[in-house]
Amino acid sequence: MELENIELVATEEIEKCDDLDQLNETRVKYLGKKGLIQGFMSKMRDLSNEERPKFGALVNKIKAAIEERIKIAQEKLEEKKINKKLESEAIDVTLPGYKFNTGVIHPLMQTIEEIEDLFIGMGYEIAEGPEVEEDLYNFELLNLPKDHPARDMQDTFYINPNVLLRTHTSPVQARTMQAKQGKPIKVICPGKVYRRDDDDATHSHQFMQVEGLVLGKDISLADLKGTLLEVAKKVFGNEREIRLRPSFFPFTEPSVEVDVSCFKCNGKGCSICKNSGWIEVLGAGMVNNNVLKMNGYNPDEIQGFAFGIGVERFTMLKYGIEDIRNFYLNDQKFLNQFKGVK
Numbered sequence: 350m351e352l353e354n355i356e357l358v359a360t361e362e363i364e365k366c367d368d369l370d371q372l373n374e375t376r377v378k379y380l381g382k383k384g385l386i387q388g389f390m391s392k393m394r395d396l397s398n399e400e401r402p403k404f405g406a407l408v409n410k411i412k413a414a415i416e417e418r419i420k421i422a423q424e425k426l427e428e429k430k431i432n433k434k435l436e437s438e439a440i441d442v443t444l445p446g447y448k449f450n451t452g453v454i455h456p457l458m459q460t461i462e463e464i465e466d467l468f469i470g471m472g473y474e475i476a477e478g479p480e481v482e483e484d485l486y487n488f489e490l491l492n493l494p495k496d497h498p499a500r501d502m503q504d505t506f507y508i509n510p511n512v513l514l515r516t517h518t519s520p521v522q523a524r525t526m527q528a529k530q531g532k533p534i535k536v537i538c539p540g541k542v543y544r545r546d547d548d549d550a551t552h553s554h555q556f557m558q559v560e561g562l563v564l565g566k567d568i569s570l571a572d573l574k575g576t577l578l579e580v581a582k583k584v585f586g587n588e589r590e591i592r593l594r595p596s597f598f599p600f601t602e603p604s605v606e607v608d609v610s611c612f613k614c615n616g617k618g619c620s621i622c623k624n625s626g627w628i629e630v631l632g633a634g635m636v637n638n639n640v641l642k643m644n645g646y647n648p649d650e651i652q653g654f655a656f657g658i659g660v661e662r663f664t665m666l667k668y669g670i671e672d673i674r675n676f677y678l679n680d681q682k683f684l685n686q687f688k689g690v691k
């Protein structure tokens with residue numbers, strides 16, 4: 350190639366380069382150690398002293414021009430590379446987002462959380478116990494010896510003669526008393542319980558309760574009544590009527606049951622409340638002296654009350670749910686109604 354043509358040819362080649370690799374090959378071809386420019390440099394030896402500086406200056410000028418063109422091309426190709434990367438990573442922020450199907454806290458758990466918050470605010474702690482329970486805690490230590498007729502009140506799933514699925518959360522009372530060894534107690538215990546009850550609109554063979562137990566000096570029935578009315582008022586508001594009615598539990602004396610006016614008929618009587626106008630929501634009473642003694646407490650020094658709230662019944666009354674079985678069918682249409690309630 351003639352020296353005069355080299356700048357023109359190099360410029361055309363540089364401009365044709367599509368990427369940095371090609372450009373580098375072109376740079377090596379012209380400016381590398383064994384490149385075309387170097388080839389002209391080595392020819393200087395053969396020139397006369399007069400021609401050499403002129404020729405040298407011309408080669409250097411052409412070399413500088415090619416270097417400059419390569420530099421400009423390199424900047425362009427680097428920018429092109431960055432733009433290509435940005436383009437591939439670009440997102441359209443105006444596109445509508447993906448719809449995420451969020452779950453919903455089960456209405457029974459919402460009720461339990463509400464009850465827990467309420468009692469924690471009143472200074473209670475939360476206790477837990479096993480669902481597969483010993484007969485000893487579920488019955489015997491609660492003043493229900495074997496063959497006691499009151500055991501029929503809670504038809505039981507037995508695993509063997511001494512082990513059963515707990516029929517209520519009251520065994521946690523006995524467990525907590527044994528653990529606290531005569532000291533004051535203020536706990537609630539939420540959990541699942543099991544009974545051989547026939548399923549209907551207000552009964553299920555598996556349901557949830559929140560047990561409560563308070564033991565201390567000079568605790569009276571008035572404290573129990575005040576606590577239960579406070580809870581019922583907070584959960585149901587002022588629209589519902591609440592009544593305490595004398596009842597019987599072997600582990601409390603005296604015992605009461607709390608009813609709330611039926612959400613469906615407002616006390617007139619309907620199929621849901623079995624024409625009574627009321628729905629029973631919890632059992633309660635002053636802890637029986639025998640229970641205190643059996644679990645290491647002296648009834649002359651310490652007394653207290655206990656209660657067992659039916660969580661399904663609370664939730665049915667709160668939201669006007671007509672059939673307890675809705676809680677266990679996992680029907681999305683039913684459950685989604687409780688989105689955003691809590």
Ligand code: FA5
Nearest residue numbers: 517519546552553556630631632633655656657659662
């Ligand atoms: C008891 O289970 C006692 N352990 C409660 C108690 C605790 C009394 C401490 C005294 C001291 P009862 O069997 O009544 O009591 O049940 C309590 C509540 O559970 C009822 O008021 C009702 O709301 C709910 N309940 C009872 N059986 C069912 C059932 N099959 N399905 C749904 N809820 C039920």
